[in-house]
Amino acid sequence: MTPPVPATGSRPPAAGERRAWGWLAHLRAGGTTPWDGWAGEADASATHGRLLPGAQQLELLRRVNAAGRPSAGLVGRVLAASAPGRGRPDLELAGAVEPGRFGPRPVDPAALPADELVRVATSVLADELVAADLPPVPPGATRPWRRRFRLVGDPWLADAARRQAREQGREPGGRGSVVLVLADDLATMLGHAWCHRVTGEGAPSWSDWLADAVRRDRVPPRVDVLQALRRWESRVGRDRVRLVLDPAALPRLTGTRGPLSGPPVLPADGAELARRTAPVLGLLVPPERRTRVLREVLVPRLAAAGGPPLVVPAEHDRWVRTHAVRLRDAARSAGYPVVGDPDGLLPGHPDGVPEPSEEGVLALAVRLLLAADAGAGAGTDAGTGTEDDRGSEDR
Structure with missing residues (x-):
């Protein structure tokens, strides 16, 4: 100065x-x-x-x-x-x-x-x-006759569905719950996994994080839905596990009174701004509050700002499709109940940008x-x- x-x-x-x-x-x-x-x-x-x-x-x-x-x-x-x-x-x-x-x-x-x-x-x-101010936590309802369910799988999808279910008076969990493993196409789930890390414990840049997954040649654990299916099968049995690829079916599966609108869509620049802001917040508040501030205060503002979301760069298209086909075929051959079309795991061609813009x-x-x-x-x-x-x- x-x-x-x-x-x-x-x-x-x-x-x-x-x-x-x-x-x-x-x-x-x-x-x-x-x-x-x-x-x-x-x-x-x-x-x-x-x-x-x-x-x-x-x-x-x-x-x-x-x-x-x-x-x-x-x-x-x-x-x-x-x-x-x-x-x-x-x-x-x-x-x-x-x-x-x-x-x-x-x-x-x-x-x-x-x-x-x-x-x-x-x-x-x-x-x-x-x-x-943080928004109030919606109170869930616990009724002995309610339909019991758990929401797992893609963390970005599952977090949003849990919150909206609670807002409609349906608290996930409880004995005898049917486990709903939420999923989308693999390319979209990769973006979800990165956004979840960015607004949680933090993450490297989108390009570095994705390049690391490709180098390791493995789907990140957060969106490895096959691993989630196997884990929950070992806990509760196959008859109480569902792979859910149709979000329109969630009200029927959870007993909510209305549709669940899905997770916020973060623009690419917004996700990067959250990534850059998270470490500064971490110096000011404990980790749990930092996560709540990021997801409950900042994310809605970023989603409202609009803009194209992140998509997987074209150079990784073949890698993503190869792993998506493996996930689909393994889920089919294992005989897991699927709600929706198993081909929904395969990447499409969504609109978006492969990386954020600093400007x-x-x-x-x-x-x-x-x-x-x-x-x-x-x-x-x-x-x-x-x-x-x-x-x-x-x-």
Whole structure:
């Protein structure tokens, strides 16, 4: 960070420092002029007494201003945010510091990769998520005459079905339950497994995680439905196990009063934003609460934002199809009861993208910050206040 402007009687601030403080005032007032297009300066006699925020924070604020009308509170949080990441310091503005100073090489904010700005955005987003209220846990009903069932298999499908069943007064579990192993086509289930890890204990990037499964030449355990069928068969017997590939059959199988709408569809950029936010949340709350915040607060916002989901890259199509055929044929030959068409395990050709976009992740993070800001009833004063009242809540 650039040193504070010195008090009267000390070395007068250089032109670059005055320009930087002037740009900060411009951004705090809602401005969107890029650093390389900014020529204004702060009053040389002013004593600010604070450190200038890093280049990442300043450029992120410029992007936020360009996308909406942040409140003074959000402006202050962006400017005060840290950039998470071990050994990756905040960066200084090129032209705002004296040549030869010790530290990272100053940068032009416009040249920063989106990844650097996402780092700061996840810090602000994590703080906002921690403060959000968790939705109440729906009470399940326990009635002696109810239909007993368990929902397992694809964890993304099973979690959503359990929650919706509870909302309709049907609590899964209990003695004598029929075990419903939920499944979809293997390519979709791979995306589900990654999203479940991302919003749980964390995961590597989509491409790295998938490449590891291909290298090991095995279906990830979370979506190995054949393994789930065998495990539950050994516990409860084959006559109480079903492979379910038809979601429309779930109300009949669970005794719910209405349809179960299925799991949220995460856009590719949203899933990556969740992955990047999870470690920051992990520093603020215990693991169990982190998972609830991610799945019950962040995931609905990401799903509502829309956008194409992740799909398996074409380079892995043959591998996925080979394993899907093995799963289908093994389930058939073993004689497990199947609800739906066993060919439903075979991958189709869904619309989507093979990987997230860093710029897309950044744009989504900015939209979420602005939406949360407006939802808190604090977005009406953005861009309209004076430089002083915008700055009064900075740090």
